[in-house]
Amino acid sequence: MSRTVLERLERLPRRDLTVLSLKGISTLVPGGWSNLTSADTLICEVIGSDDPELVRQVRARADQLSRARHEGYERALSLYDAVNRSQHATGGLRVLANVTAGVPLLKRIASVTPPGDTLQAVDLSLKVGAELLAFTQVNGLPGDSFADFGAALADYAGEARVRMAALVCFDGLLPLGDQALSRLDGLLGAAGSGDLRKLPAYGRMAALIPGRSDSDHMNFLRRGVDQWLGWAGGFVSQLGLTGQKAVQALESTLGPWQGRMDQLAAFLDAFTDTYAHTGVQAVARRLVERAAAEI
Numbered sequence: 001m002s003r004t005v006l007e008r009l010e011r012l013p014r015r016d017l018t019v020l021s022l023k024g025i026s027t028l029v030p031g032g033w034s035n036l037t038s039a040d041t042l043i044c045e046v047i048g049s050d051d052p053e054l055v056r057q058v059r060a061r062a063d064q065l066s067r068a069r070h071e072g073y074e075r076a077l078s079l080y081d082a083v084n085r086s087q088h089a090t091g092g093l094r095v096l097a098n099v100t101a102g103v104p105l106l107k108r109i110a111s112v113t114p115p116g117d118t119l120q121a122v123d124l125s126l127k128v129g130a131e132l133l134a135f136t137q138v139n140g141l142p143g144d145s146f147a148d149f150g151a152a153l154a155d156y157a158g159e160a161r162v163r164m165a166a167l168v169c170f171d172g173l174l175p176l177g178d179q180a181l182s183r184l185d186g187l188l189g190a191a192g193s194g195d196l197r198k199l200p201a202y203g204r205m206a207a208l209i210p211g212r213s214d215s216d217h218m219n220f221l222r223r224g225v226d227q228w229l230g231w232a233g234g235f236v237s238q239l240g241l242t243g244q245k246a247v248q249a250l251e252s253t254l255g256p257w258q259g260r261m262d263q264l265a266a267f268l269d270a271f272t273d274t275y276a277h278t279g280v281q282a283v284a285r286r287l288v289e290r291a292a293a294e295i
Helices: 005-010 017-026 039-047 052-067 073-087 117-139 146-153 158-176 180-189 193-197 200-208 214-239 243-254 261-271 274-294
Strands: 095-097 110-112
Touching: 005 039, 005 052, 005 073, 005 274, 017 158, 017 243, 017 274, 039 052, 039 274, 052 073, 052 274, 073 117, 073 200, 073 274, 117 146, 117 158, 117 180, 117 193, 117 200, 117 214, 117 274, 146 214, 158 180, 158 214, 158 243, 158 261, 158 274, 180 214, 193 200, 193 214, 243 261
Parallel strands: none
Antiparallel strands: 095 110
């Protein structure tokens, strides 16, 4: 039997490159982020009580919902897993050993060859698409609920908000520059179905994306990006986010980085699991909130 959402939460790492990267980028986000890996702690936080019997009842209901095939919690996690596995291989990234620039924290100092801008933009759109589809799965909405997704982004907090900050910085500002958001439409307009098929996540997500063809799926992703950009532009402006600020935030936890920004972005893709990590945490929170409401 596959692990429940809460079992996956409890198996998340407490300290690794993913956690350090998220801690670094969270310093740019009001409210920050804590690496919550205890189901009981999450339940107590949601219900505002540490009564053992109530905690047990909420967990039992959460596990029941998690295992129910007609519920979307496991499918939501499969989407985060898909983009996470994909980012490790985007554009056939090559890890080159024994290069002096990099993160001193690692004994295996590495430099990574970044993908081209078009493929990077398509990869970002696929991650936004996964976020949209996970949102609809968890909330029982049709897959093309673009307006609902756009409205919900304004209410993102905690792990969900930090995941979006990581997406903006790691997949936008660092690899594509400070004008990344304004460049996206043009880059996606130049992309073809061949670029989409280069991303391993697409094969795993295609069945959940509305539409029958690669062209339909690309149109869906672009519509999702349009909704996301409406929120992301305000987010970047409000926090004054730039590629340099992202680098400085990451250096506060990872140590000095001496390579280019796009190399840092590719390094993070190759060696961190930020999407899946915060995805598990966010889905677990939503699941516990529902379970608590039903007790």
